[in-house]
Amino acid sequence: MEYNFSEIEQKWQAAWDKANAYKVSNESDKPHYYVLDMFPYPSGAGLHVGHPLGYIASDIYSRYKRQKGFNVLHPMGFDAYGLPAEQYAIQTGQHPEVTTNENIKRYISQLRKIGFCYDWSREVKTCDPKFYKWTQWAFIQMFNHYYDTAAQKAKPISELVARFEKEDPAWATLTEKEQQERLMNYRIAYLADTKVNWCPALGTVLANDEVSEGLSVRGGYPVEQRVMRQWCLRVSAYAPRLLEGLDRVDWTDSLKDTQRNWIGRSEGAEMRFEIKGQDAPITIFTTRADTVFGVTFMVLAPESEYVERLVTDGQRDEVEQYLAWVKRRTERERIADRKVTGVFSGSYAINPLTNNEIPIYISDYVLAGYGTGAIMAVPAHDSRDYAFAKHFGLPIVPLIEGADVSEQSFDAKEGRMMNSGFLNGLEVKDAIARMKEHITNTGIGRVTVNYRLRDAIFSRQRYWGEPFPVYYKDGMPYTVDEKDLPLLLPEVRDFKPTADGRPPLGNADNWTYKGYPLELCTMPGFAGSSAYYLRYMDPTNDEALVSRQANDYWQQVDLYLGGSEHATGHLIYSRFWNKFLYDLGLVCKDEPFRKLINQGMIQGRSNFVYRYIGEGATGNLYISYNLINNPEYKDKVQPIHVNVNIVNNDVLDITAFRNWMPEFKNAQFIFADGTSSEIEDNPYLGAAMPKQYICGWAVEKMSKSMFNVVNPDDVIAKYGADTLRLYEMFLGPLEMSKPWDTNGIDGVHRFLRKAWNMYETISDDAPTAEELKSLHKLIKKVTWDIENFSFNTSIPAFMIAQNELYALKCNKRAILEPFAVLLAPYAPHIAEEMYHRCNTLPFREGAGVGSSFVIDAPWPECNEAYLIEDTQKYPVQFNGKVRFTLECPKDTPREEVEKFVLAHEDTARYLAGNTPKKVIVVPGRIVNIVM
């Protein structure tokens, strides 16, 4: 019986569709479970084999949960706004919506072929007005709320207005514009002049997580700092809760650590330093209050508000020159070139403890956005201050006994204090506490907590995004009435910025509301992805983002799968967004994702041919990989990427290679055997037998330019979706990054084919103990694997069980039916067909095990585990005194065990001194002692 995978897969995919097997209802008596994949951005290149890794894992888990009797929500959608579609639009004039929809169509067809159990009736896409209505709606709520830090909760801005009216007599005297300006300092979505990452090549600002090493994450273009008036979200207000919430979610420690670092809580103190000759002090933030006695100068960020006040006339020219130079530098230059720069302001501060006059400098190593934008410098115990002090010849006062600061600073927070007045002799930790007490009591400062996390910049000067529901009157923003949502993205004549440099929406006709101009920026990519998981719960609701009823049923995402690259972007923003909605009483859980797993990235595995470039090279000769280190070729070959799709198990298809590109048309080879003749005479037939050219390989990023992109459609055409699914899991642990290496796929395919052959004729005979043992081992293993997301180790377990059953020639329904049920989450199509072959019941479309929706075949329980734990107890005497009970495999001869114990005197003596509860023995070695 032939394993015709494409016939089987098409048959069942059609049957599941027809039966609506994966449609999920919000009304069910079953327990609920919500499994979510991070939805993809539909790029023009389509899916490659790396994308479905996480989807397959979540699909296995979803199917398993269904079989276990859960009502499982497992949806899919598209993060449809994004830069590539817009860049493409600028180049071609093609509307991004058109390309996006084409790409989505292609993605869906690719995903369907893999046999996922998504409820497609719940599909969302972020560029759909029915969807972005709720993105705009949430923005309006953020505009109309402020964060009450005392209550640690978002509250309506009207409450703040009422408080101002009541408590501040000046409020009533303000004009409306002045009132609005004041409220802007409190709104959760607010407009502000902020230093932003401006990317000239993309013509837009970017959030901190969209920039890496001074380059844009998308495209890798240089980014510079600019001050612009932008929409921002007050994410920083939620920093304490974002941090605290991490203790209540089931995420990996590494991801939690990444978020904790990004949020960057640090406990310290704010201190005031008086300025010589001025009334007002300046405030700094420090985590090392213990080092105040070593403060020998102070430094301001170039953008600090203090700069203007502290620059003396004598220094003004020099300072202005420096500020202009800092402003010109790009972010990239600043990172690349870390030399010490700075300028003296002319003013002096007074060290509050030593009463020394200390100079105040301005330098770009101090950041305006963190703390107060000003620092006290302790060169002896901070490497940055140290470098600065050395450069400008400033005094360095060591404060910790034994610290040698002649060559470098001593940054560690350990040791005993000296040169520090009342702190002398204290350990650093105690000194910090003591000094905090001191500054609080004397009023020099106060204990505070600082966060690194900054507000999210929410404006993008682009076309392809959600329009802000905002119009401007008298220069102040007002939100569009909720009844007028969604505010549709307008058509534009040109996707590029306007001639006078305004964002692309400036090209739209009548972009006004009630006669007032509308906002020209659009929202960033993370806007639409911040609450999409809620929309799946209730995707067609026109009255609300999600009804409270639907939210109460599904609660939150139970299992979220996606890449760790979203740790400091999407996963922060959506937690913030969710907490905001929670404050408004719209959702019942303040954390959106209960358990989160990061699947690793699938890297490419590139193949190379080696062009001979030594003496007499024609440029047409290629050396087999196994020969390139031979003396005659060593260092005389040049590796060239070759399309992995014309290489099989590292053996090049030379005909395909010659046809691949014109430059290889006349390629000649030195084959693995060291000769150049392409055929070997066949002694039997005299027929042509092609010889082997071996390619080299390397692990690289999967990309077009490396010719190492493998398309899942091709794999499915060759091996079927079930093989693809199994193989992706077989490749290695889910969380680990690994290269896509097709070399092992035959083994997995062979397993399915062999398994398939067991189902040719089904017998009703009672299973033997041996057969049951195989099955029970498998049940135990696969259950453990799925519940622990250890999918890769299930495939070998299936192979072992299958080999055992194959050897026993087992064709019994009692074994093969549960086997199919176990296999169904991994390989649903073949399992469905296997299951129906076992089943004598009348065939019902879509009602089987692969659909795992109508539970005809519940997950098998393993009640006869004794068949696996096949052990026996032996009483053993040692020296006639100490008596043990040893547990060992049933077939271990008694003499063997006793001989063993006596032969291991150390162990025996150990056992004599400790009385173990249980000792498990195998011939030759003790394997387990339970105390």
Next chain:
RNA sequence: GCCGCGAUGGUGGAAUCGGUAGACACGAAGGACUUAAAAUCCUUUGGCCCGAAACGGCUGUGUGGGUUCAAGUCCCACUCGCGGUACCA
């Protein structure tokens, strides 16, 4: 620099609670079937040594120490690789 993760045969990887390291698969070698090839099946496959035989010995999980009757697994120090982050005071 800091934080996190990892290192096991020719390759991908297994060993789930400290208990027979190398499961399973690929590749390779040999064999059966075949006019031949493909497909399929069987055998061998970490290294070294002894041997007529082995259910024989030694060695072995990046390096060096340690804890333990027992360490791939725990502890300390280090090397290399990967990911994140970076003047965060």
